[in-house]
Amino acid sequence: MTSGVALFVIDIQNYLAADAATQIPHADRIRATGTKILLTARGIVDRNCTQSPFRIVFVQHEQLPGDGPLIKGTQPWKLVFEPREGVREETLVAKSTRDAFESNPDFASQLKSMDITDIIAFGIQSECCVESTCGGALAAGFGVTVLGGAHSTYDDGGMSAVDIEREVEGRLAEKGARVVPWEEAVGLWERMERLDFWT
Structure with missing residues (x-):
């Protein structure tokens, strides 16, 4: 049976991913x-x-x-990848905290009403909004898959962005998330013609 799956594209915004002066290293x-x-x-x-x-x-x-550069309507706030107009399977969710579920208390029930049982996630920043939103999804009862190599962040505190990516994956795996290299996931999607490759 095919599971309902939501692919989360988290905070891939101009400031973080498309401005040479401010973007993350990767x-x-x-x-x-x-x-x-x-x-x-x-x-x-x-x-x-x-x-x-x-x-x-x-x-x-x-x-x-005054709180940061991602002010609604500004160039830094805009998405690098946007939902297509008129495609009901693609939606936009705004958030003001690291966890999209915390920012939107009805979000989990809305997804479940669409028979979504699992979430696949990638984006920016690994230890901030990616980790927090994945944690929120796990707490809400969803299965979570993190696409390794498809999330990243800034170097911080003597740690490289890649080291932080791996640490985040380890913490999420301990909580019950799957961690799958993005190339492997995409290869399985292409062969199986579905996103729920684990069934």
Whole structure:
């Protein structure tokens, strides 16, 4: 039986991923992997367009003036990858905290009403909004898969971004998340023509 799956594209915004002055060190990798992931996922969604069990959720962080650069309506706040207009399987979710579920108390029940049981996640920043949103999804009872190599962050405190990525994956795995290299996941999607490759 095909599970309902939501692919979460978390905070891939201009400030973090498309401005040479402010972007994370591995922004090029995140844009390139995101392009491939979305191309493949959208192909599967479109081919399953009648009662598709798959959704793509674009998560966008918002800050108030004075709190940070991601102010709604500004260039830094805009998404690198946006939902397609008129495609019911693609939705936008705004958030003001690291956890999209905390920012949107009805979000989990809305997903469950669409028979979504599992979430696949990638994006920015690994130890902030990716980890927190994945943790929120686990707490809400969803299965969670993190796409290794498709999330990243800034170097911090003597740790490289890649080291932080691995630490985050380890912590989420301890909580029950799957960690799957993005290339492996996309390869399975292409062969199986569905996003719930674990069934």
